Amino acid sequence: MAGRMITLRLNGQERRVEVEDNETLLYVLRYKLKEMSVKSACWKGECGLCTVLMDGKPVKSCMVLAVEADGSDIVTATGLVKDGELSPIQKAFVEHGALQCGFCTPAFVVAAHHFLQKNPNPTREQVKEFLSGLICRCTGYAQIIDAIMDAAKYYRGEQKASP
């Protein structure tokens, strides 16, 4: 089958890439655009580790066709880093030890970034509910929830992002 060119903004940079109609966004981001912060695991919408922000909303990129992303704005964990400095949510994950193997971390930080932008004053219960579509097999989630609750203060504007 003949491929087609799509254009998307990946972490602020315009990228053109040739895709097949039956390729997923996950496949194209990771294997064609070499955006390795997007992890592939279950490929069936359950683990959530391929989560990226598509036009501002978190989606599981294994369940999106790459052609659907033509013209869209994609943000991954890499895109949260500004001028070589981690964003507040990423720093909070480091400070709280909210990772062990780190495989799920990029998905958790982009999803948490979106969640805190929408809801900067969450309860622990709301954080847990939001995280139900993301799977971490190391931490038991406690430190992840701590990190998100702690990072919320930056999204409320109580503390400046830089230390």
Next chain:
Amino acid sequence: MSAPYFTLPEFKYVKPGSLEEALEILDEHGEEAKIMNGGIGVVAFLKERLMEAEYIVDIKGIPELKKIEYIPGKGLYVGATTTVNELIEFLEKSPEVREKYRALYEASTHLADAILRNRATIVGDILEGLPYMDAPGPALIFEAEMHAVSKSGERWVPVDGIVMGPMMTQLQPNEIVTEIIFKEPPEGARSGYVKFASRTEYGIVNVAALVAHPNDPGKRVVKIAYTGATALPYRAREAEELFKKPEPFGKLVEEAVKVIQDNVEVLEDPYASADFRKYLMGILTTQLLVKLARGEW
């Protein structure tokens, strides 16, 4: 790359910009063309090679399919491509509508997960046809109907009976569902939704129920529907009829649960036995109906 779920079979992706264009494509290609909405079902079915298609028709580019509108006295209209999160946001901003459609709101907040709900749609959830979906129960108790349009006409199809199995519906291959209406609930009604899902996000027993005027037999209305327990969404009409009898509500709940447990054909699978499902149907239905009647739900 040939590991499971890495690949999808070959197809041609088309994204019509208008309903006319989409209907033209479906008319021309018939069964060869499959409609894709949020893609949660279609992409999964394609990956698992449970679906084949020459054309995947993405309907998200058709402007009029995105809509949420409540018309007092008629009902709540939800467009085919309106996502579950868009519906949740609308209901959270309109508390009066949310209270009228409490069961739909509660089912929506339990549907899949918060990330998938950015793509999942109510119409897609109902038409996917797997046993454990969340939207069909509320659709049944609110007497929902889908608006199906084709080149040769349009019709409103009741959700009750629309699904015949996974990916199997009463709809014709050349029809597109544009919207669904959840009809105005009876005056004074309260509704709720319980999802029992252990070990998995898939509900073993999901109950949607509606109760109006529980202590006034002349005006009393009770509606009960299930997913997860049965192969197809199940409206317990025989049990609902019992509530017309001039007897105390509590006594009728007991009778209704027995009628449901005696008549229903429940699923038996690795998640739960048939007996456990029947037990859960009894206990969850009793709790939900009694709490709705007392105004505690």
